[in-house]
Amino acid sequence: MTSVRSLSSWPFFFASIVVALVASGAAAKAPVRKAEQSKPTNSATKAMHKVAIQVNENDKALMDLALNNAKNVIDYYKEKGETVAIEIVAYGPGLNMLRADTSPVKERIAPMSLENPNLAFIACGITQANQSRAEGKPVTLISEAKVTRSGVVHLIELQKLGYAYIRP
Secondary structure, three states, X not given: OOOXXXXXXXXXXXXXXXXXXXXXXXXXXXXXXXOOOOOOXXXXXXXXXXXXXXEOOOOHHHHHHHHHHHHHHHHXXXXXXXXXXXXXXXXXXXXXXXXXXXXXXXXXXXXXXXXXXXXXXXXXXXXXXXXXXXXXXXXXXXOOEEEEOOHHHHHHHHHHOOOEEEOO
């Protein structure tokens, strides 16, 4: 179990990652997109229901399940005349869901994103930087992806804002 004391070292951990990336030159190779800790959109904060869906595995079946969960929730509340905001947060191996070169579900994401303005696809910036460094090239994400500094922290922040947490 993680103690509160160890959580206070997170800023140091993130700073050390940035220093290591800059020192290795990976930061210069990384995409230009700035990864800040993102917040829900204004329309999302006005939604009656809020859902965060985690994707942390490079598994097409799991990614499809996450997308199916999102569609089912959207359809359910639409039938009731109620609004829902959904954020699918991908980190670790799950970032492959939002990568332009490896996503096995990108053909599903584009139309879902267009049809549902309260559906957001959130990519972990730490994972993106780590994959870029490991591969020696920038990791490009699909256009629907919004980058946040840390996918895990984003999920924590969403839960604080009252989002239901789903792990397919």
